[in-house]
Amino acid sequence: MISLSDIPARGGSPFTRSMGLFVLLLLTAPFWLEPIGLYQYLGMEIAIWILFALGFNLLFGYAGLHSFGHGAYLGIGAYAFGLFQQNVTLNLWGGLLAAIAAATLAGAIVGAFVSHRRGIYFALMTIAFGQVFWFAAIKLHSVTGGEDGLLGIPRPNLVVGPLKLDISDNRTLYWFVTIVLLVAVLALWRLVNAPFGRVLQAIRQNETRARFVGYNVWLIKWLTFVVSAGFAGLAGGLFAMAQESAYPDVMSLHQSGLIVMMVLVGGGLVSFWGPVFGVLLYFIARDIIGGLTETWLLWFGLMFVIMVMVRPEGLAGLFHVLRTCLPPGPRKAVGPAAHPGRA
Amino acid sequence: MTLFKARNIQKRFGARVVLENISLSVEEGTVHGIMGPNGAGKTTCFHVLTGFYPPDDGRITFEGHDITGRKPHQIARLGISRSFQIMNLFDDTVVIENVILALPDFRALSFNVTRNVFDDITLVDRALEVLDRVGLADRAWQKAASLSYGNRRALEIAVALAADPRIVFLDEPTSGLGAEATLRLMELIRNLREAYTIVIIEHDMRFLFELADTISVIHWGQVIAEDTPAALRANKWVARSALGDVA
Numbered sequence: 001m002i003s004l005s006d007i008p009a010r011g012g013s014p015f016t017r018s019m020g021l022f023v024l025l026l027l028t029a030p031f032w033l034e035p036i037g038l039y040q041y042l043g044m045e046i047a048i049w050i051l052f053a054l055g056f057n058l059l060f061g062y063a064g065l066h067s068f069g070h071g072a073y074l075g076i077g078a079y080a081f082g083l084f085q086q087n088v089t090l091n092l093w094g095g096l097l098a099a100i101a102a103a104t105l106a107g108a109i110v111g112a113f114v115s116h117r118r119g120i121y122f123a124l125m126t127i128a129f130g131q132v133f134w135f136a137a138i139k140l141h142s143v144t145g146g147e148d149g150l151l152g153i154p155r156p157n158l159v160v161g162p163l164k165l166d167i168s169d170n171r172t173l174y175w176f177v178t179i180v181l182l183v184a185v186l187a188l189w190r191l192v193n194a195p196f197g198r199v200l201q202a203i204r205q206n207e208t209r210a211r212f213v214g215y216n217v218w219l220i221k222w223l224t225f226v227v228s229a230g231f232a233g234l235a236g237g238l239f240a241m242a243q244e245s246a247y248p249d250v251m252s253l254h255q256s257g258l259i260v261m262m263v264l265v266g267g268g269l270v271s272f273w274g275p276v277f278g279v280l281l282y283f284i285a286r287d288i289i290g291g292l293t294e295t296w297l298l299w300f301g302l303m304f305v306i307m308v309m310v311r312p313e314g315l316a317g318l319f320h321v322l323r324t325c326l327p328p329g330p331r332k333a334v335g336p337a338a339h340p341g342r343a
Numbered sequence: 344m345t346l347f348k349a350r351n352i353q354k355r356f357g358a359r360v361v362l363e364n365i366s367l368s369v370e371e372g373t374v375h376g377i378m379g380p381n382g383a384g385k386t387t388c389f390h391v392l393t394g395f396y397p398p399d400d401g402r403i404t405f406e407g408h409d410i411t412g413r414k415p416h417q418i419a420r421l422g423i424s425r426s427f428q429i430m431n432l433f434d435d436t437v438v439i440e441n442v443i444l445a446l447p448d449f450r451a452l453s454f455n456v457t458r459n460v461f462d463d464i465t466l467v468d469r470a471l472e473v474l475d476r477v478g479l480a481d482r483a484w485q486k487a488a489s490l491s492y493g494n495r496r497a498l499e500i501a502v503a504l505a506a507d508p509r510i511v512f513l514d515e516p517t518s519g520l521g522a523e524a525t526l527r528l529m530e531l532i533r534n535l536r537e538a539y540t541i542v543i544i545e546h547d548m549r550f551l552f553e554l555a556d557t558i559s560v561i562h563w564g565q566v567i568a569e570d571t572p573a574a575l576r577a578n579k580w581v582a583r584s585a586l587g588d589v590a
């Protein structure tokens with residue numbers, strides 16, 4: 001069995017083959033999306049969901065804290081971005097910061113309530129809080145626009161120093177989203193490969209043991225919740241820009257379930273990249289199976305069930321099995337080989 | 344010098360009084376044994392002393408400081424380590440990481456995000472030293488879950504030692520082991536005597552009488568006797584009870 005806790009052969013260097021492939025796909029997408037019959041907007045949607053999913057997996061896969069209400073922070077980010085543009089000033093960075101700040105704050109409050117829990121209680125409480133936010137979004141009509149949400153959220157210009165760039169068309173916005181995503185991926189990569197990431201995983205494996213070797217488990221769980229909510233907020237801000245609107249459905253229970261499903265199907269429990277596979281699979285299913293039949297979600301759900309039954313480690317686990325079945329190539333080394341100077 | 348002291352500890356779960364009145368006093372550099380029948384409250388006592396449960400009454404002091412009601416991580420950071428009767432390891436990862444996670448120098452880095460986990464070769468060295476102590480150095484890079492039961496017991500002790508403790512609480516470290524593995528672990532614990540202050544719950548009387556400087560007998564949540572092994576052997580009450588049949 002592989003596990004997230006395997007020690008990466010290359011230490012924490014981000015220069016891995018997977019990272020290379022990921023960057024390559026992101027940077028070339030605008031050139032092949034349309035030729036293969038897809039569309040620009042899809043690339044952006046996928047990139048935003050990857051950001052959401054990777055941030056979510058810090059909590060779900062790494063810390064083993066099963067939040068089923070994470071859509072809330074995506075939604076809060078989206079609303080915060082929209083409200084900032086409409087009520088404060090038209091500014092890209094300001095809006096994104098507002099999105100991160102609002103989601104982080106919400107995460108900090110909810111995190112304070114849920115961090116002494118784990119398992120089913122943790123899950124139920126995250127759902128409950130998620131529903132509270134969703135309900136608030138619908139009921140606070142004067143702020144959130146109720147069921148319709150905030151409409152006509154603009155895509156502000158990108159201003160970097162003296163540089164001013166119009167990013168309102170899908171293709172340029174995609175480039176912007178991609179750059180944000182890459183920065184976020186590098187940050188997350190750093191996080192999980194640093195001592196902090198290993199401590200998170202220690203807490204997942206055995207909270208009691210972690211406590212008795214001196215870790216402030218509550219604080220670390222809370223912090224993870226907050227960081228993960230912050231990433232969701234950033235994704236939400238970008239989502240509001242992509243959709244040019246923010247509405248209650250963004251933070252619905254359905255959305256929260258979707259991200260769990262993506263992460264599980266993709267293999268977030270065994271691989272950093274698992275959530276990426278999950279997001280890709282979902283959108284491929286939606287756009288390709290969805291083109292053939294309206295009941296595509298049924299098929300995707302069925303795929304989910306089969307996956308959980310035969311390969312609970314998800315696509316990433318499947319790829320691992322396929323790779324290890326092939327004739328021996330350079331294998332991932334776990335152990336002294338990975339540590340120069342150790343024999 | 345008295346390193347660790349508990350006075351009149353009481354612990355109830357609902358209406359059930361599990362610890363009626365426990366007082367212990369552990370001298371620095373000694374081995375303090377704890378024995379008593381199943382269900383006597385020995386593990387609960389360890390749980391209270393190490394912060395897992397707050398006591399309902401009583402006071403706990405370590406090096407003269409009151410630590411009553413402190414959280415497990417706070418107590419652990421003072422240099423109070425423990426092992427568990429039911430094993431508690433980090434099973435998804437390799438043996439050496441179990442130990443590294445417990446090193447205070449690694450813990451100090453727990454909010455660090457700029458370096459890589461195993462960058463610091465001195466941490467790896469330090470962990471290997473600890474593993475060597477319990478005879479697991481050559482298994483350092485195996486998955487913890489793949490170890491034999493006996494080796495897992497040894498690793499449980501290594502994790503407790505990694506914290507560089509002032510005092511170590513061991514809860515039935517040999518429980519569930521076969522004869523041979525038990526002997527090996529007993530040998531290991533004997534060797535720890537020199538370096539650590541130890542409080543140990545142990546069912547094997549012969550072993551405990553040979554190992555301990557002082558023994559507390561716990562029954563019905565109370566310390567019914569506390570003395571040196573020699574004096575306990577002479578104690579009629581203990582000798583007559585089912586516990587004393589080593590005498």
Ligand SMILES: Nc1ncnc2c1ncn2[C@@H]1O[C@H](COP(=O)(O)OP(=O)(O)OP(=O)(O)O)[C@@H](O)[C@H]1O
Binds near residue numbers: 356359379383384388
């Ligand atoms: N959380 C709890 N809630 C209620 N009762 C408990 C709890 N923990 C322990 N007990 C009870 O307290 C009593 C003492 O348990 P404890 O585990 O401390 O015994 P022990 O001396 O360690 O026994 P053993 O030798 O079998 O390990 C038992 O009767 C147990 O059922």
Ligand SMILES: [Mg+2]
Binds near residue numbers: 385386387
């Ligand atoms: Mg016990």
